[in-house]
Amino acid sequence: EDKVVQSPLSLVVHEGDTVTLNCSYEVTNFRSLLWYKQEKKAPTFLFMLTSSGIEKKSGRLSSILDKKELFSILNITATQTGDSAVYLCAANKAAGNKLTFGGGTRVLVKP
């Protein structure tokens, strides 16, 4: 059975801190790993990773994939209160383009 596990479940940090979110997966016919940010509404797309070791960056957010160890991390540097959200990762299968989601990590950034 396909499985995606995110850790930690939740964390609380102060503005300016750096956070690292983890996502491990066990998915047959793995194609890619996607990260989303969800703030009380629909998830918004952050990154899609297909190759190991290649970091993707967008402002203060960055992510990397390790296909040998079957995990990905999402880093947020110099956190701001607007980064408070649930971060979801999902593994995409080659067959059917289905996504299997992890349970999410809830991040709260305090001023």
Add this chain to the structure above:
Amino acid sequence: DGGITQSPKYLFRKEGQNVTLSCEQNLNHDAMYWYRQDPGQGLRLIYYSQIVNDFQKGDIAEGYSVSREKKESFPLTVTSAQKNPTAFYLCASSVWKGSSYEQYFGPGTRLTVT
């Protein structure tokens, strides 16, 4: 203004009634998906469709039905057979980006059944 629209935003129904949630996209995406999200949990796949007139069950299809008569539209019917229909329902569509598919979400419909 391209995107995925879902209506209504909030929906209230009595137990035993079927209800249909709308999902429309003008992104020209081939594949569309329906997910359900319960409080504090990740998303679970209900149904998906890769092309018009074809769809497959996801992980939790029981009590739901879909149709895909047009590329732009993928409505979801929550039937009275669904035991716990109260949830946040998300529609998505996906596009090929050279090495994999990127999936984008509509704003969601929050269904409450009493």
